[in-house]
Amino acid sequence: MLQEVKAKHPRITYADLYQLAGVVAVEVTGGPTIEFIPGRKDSLESPEEGRLPDAKKGAPHLKDIFYRMGLSDKDIVALSGAHTLGRAHPERSGFDGPWTKEPLKFDNSYFVELLKGESEGLLKLPTDKALLDDPAFRPYVELYAKDEDAFFTDYAASQKKLSELGFTPPSSTVKEAVNTSVVVAQSAVGVAVAAAVKGCIPVPMAALLSAKARQLYLQEIEKARQDLRALIYSKNCAPIMLRLAWHDAGTYDAKTKTGGPNGSIRNEEELKHSANNGLKIAVDLCEEVKAKHPKITYADLYQLAGVVAVEVTGGPPIDFIPGRKDSKQSPPEGRLPDAKLGASHLRDTFQRMGLDDQDIVALSGGHTLGRAHQERSGFDGPWTKEPAKFDNSYFVELLKGESQGLLKLPTDKALVEDPEFHHYVELYANDKDAFFRDYAVSHKKLSELGFSPPSSGWKVGLALSIAAVLVLAFVWDQLTDISPDPYLLWKQYNK
Numbered sequence: 001m002l003q004e005v006k007a008k009h010p011r012i013t014y015a016d017l018y019q020l021a022g023v024v025a026v027e028v029t030g031g032p033t034i035e036f037i038p039g040r041k042d043s044l045e046s047p048e049e050g051r052l053p054d055a056k057k058g059a060p061h062l063k064d065i066f067y068r069m070g071l072s073d074k075d076i077v078a079l080s081g082a083h084t085l086g087r088a089h090p091e092r093s094g095f096d097g098p099w100t101k102e103p104l105k106f107d108n109s110y111f112v113e114l115l116k117g118e119s120e121g122l123l124k125l126p127t128d129k130a131l132l133d134d135p136a137f138r139p140y141v142e143l144y145a146k147d148e149d150a151f152f153t154d155y156a157a158s159q160k161k162l163s164e165l166g167f168t169p170p171s172s173t174v175k176e177a178v179n180t181s182v183v184v185a186q187s188a189v190g191v192a193v194a195a196a197v198k199g200c201i202p203v204p205m206a207a208l209l210s211a212k213a214r215q216l217y218l219q220e221i222e223k224a225r226q227d228l229r230a231l232i233y234s235k236n237c238a239p240i241m242l243r244l245a246w247h248d249a250g251t252y253d254a255k256t257k258t259g260g261p262n263g264s265i266r267n268e269e270e271l272k273h274s275a276n277n278g279l280k281i282a283v284d285l286c287e288e289v290k291a292k293h294p295k296i297t298y299a300d301l302y303q304l305a306g307v308v309a310v311e312v313t314g315g316p317p318i319d320f321i322p323g324r325k326d327s328k329q330s331p332p333e334g335r336l337p338d339a340k341l342g343a344s345h346l347r348d349t350f351q352r353m354g355l356d357d358q359d360i361v362a363l364s365g366g367h368t369l370g371r372a373h374q375e376r377s378g379f380d381g382p383w384t385k386e387p388a389k390f391d392n393s394y395f396v397e398l399l400k401g402e403s404q405g406l407l408k409l410p411t412d413k414a415l416v417e418d419p420e421f422h423h424y425v426e427l428y429a430n431d432k433d434a435f436f437r438d439y440a441v442s443h444k445k446l447s448e449l450g451f452s453p454p455s456s457g458w459k460v461g462l463a464l465s466i467a468a469v470l471v472l473a474f475v476w477d478q479l480t481d482i483s484p485d486p487y488l489l490w491k492q493y494n495k
Helices: 002-008 014-028 059-069 073-084 109-116 126-133 138-146 148-163 171-179 188-197 205-209 212-235 238-249 280-292 298-312 343-353 357-368 393-400 410-417 419-430 432-447 472-479 486-494
Strands: none
Touching: 002 014, 014 148, 014 212, 059 073, 059 126, 073 109, 073 126, 073 138, 073 148, 109 126, 109 138, 126 138, 138 148, 212 238, 212 280, 212 298, 238 280, 238 298, 238 357, 238 432, 280 298, 298 432, 343 357, 343 410, 357 393, 357 410, 357 419, 357 432, 393 410, 393 419, 410 419, 419 432
């Protein structure tokens, strides 16, 4: 499977690719973000057999194996928690079954189930039971079963250690990354600090000292993001989540300052608008996340769901700034695009929002995800051959003309027929990077219609660019020449 990625990015070493795949696997299933520094070298020399853990053995064996690597008891238990994902296969290991009831979701349920004892249908290997029997392991099991945040924190640290065994991250790579601003901070506060380092946000001490409530809200946003990743991945619901975000935002009227991304789409009145047929499914799915994070507004939740939907299907990272307020007042019906109309209608609709031709074409590229449903829109079928993958194939297919089994709405055809639109269609069909860049900008604009992001403390690039895998926590030692030092201020504040 990874050969597909290697073929597209041949300069990446297999060593980096395999470790990055592990980082992404945890992330897209709702787990913690894990700092990743590239630069590993490939080897064709294999070690002797027998260095990996044997699931049929107990605690002394686990300690022998992990101590040999230079890891600790805490690392052993934290890394064992990854059994929250997946299942054992008899043809591979001789064991069969999942460890948890939701094996597509990364959470702390592995430890919860361990403490319950034997459960019908769930697997407990000898190495799993050893975590309970050994007095050095058990306190960590009990901690992680009660405190998912503690598990996520320790797991991220332990996986990072595991992924860097025998590898010394090159300081020159990090320095170059700082110079080119290719720095990804993988926590809500970390991203804000990274932006400050690059001159995006001034973070004086006064702002930090007055931002406790904001920090708490940002932490909730990051947790909700993790839950949305797991939900969207396990339910395969990225297309309808993206549609929910668009339809909540796309009612904005720039003249009257009404509508927009304010969460009003949850109102029964608005859900009954014909353009919103089927979206109650997405609203109900989001309630699962809202119940866990009640302080987050619906307006932020729905837009964050759209950002995550693009991210987990391979699309570009989209800057996300929280702080939208909820409204119970729904706009009149008829503000969303009508797929049966043409270019003039598209311009009327998007210009009313304050968006332009480029935004129209870029956002239309979101049709790369999902399909139309007869009972919702009167149309049926996908726009692309891989409707679960966010790429530029929507534009490629548009330029091909009619294709059997693929949908082209009147509004799709208008993008080819209108000369102003056609220019962007050709650009995006030929240059996926250009499409991703413009889509991220246009999506952000759509998600912020009528919303004025607070000027300090909130500018959080919650979307993680998997392509940019250098870590703020590691590079900070390289930044001592930058003044003022917002990270040290932030650390001092949190003491």
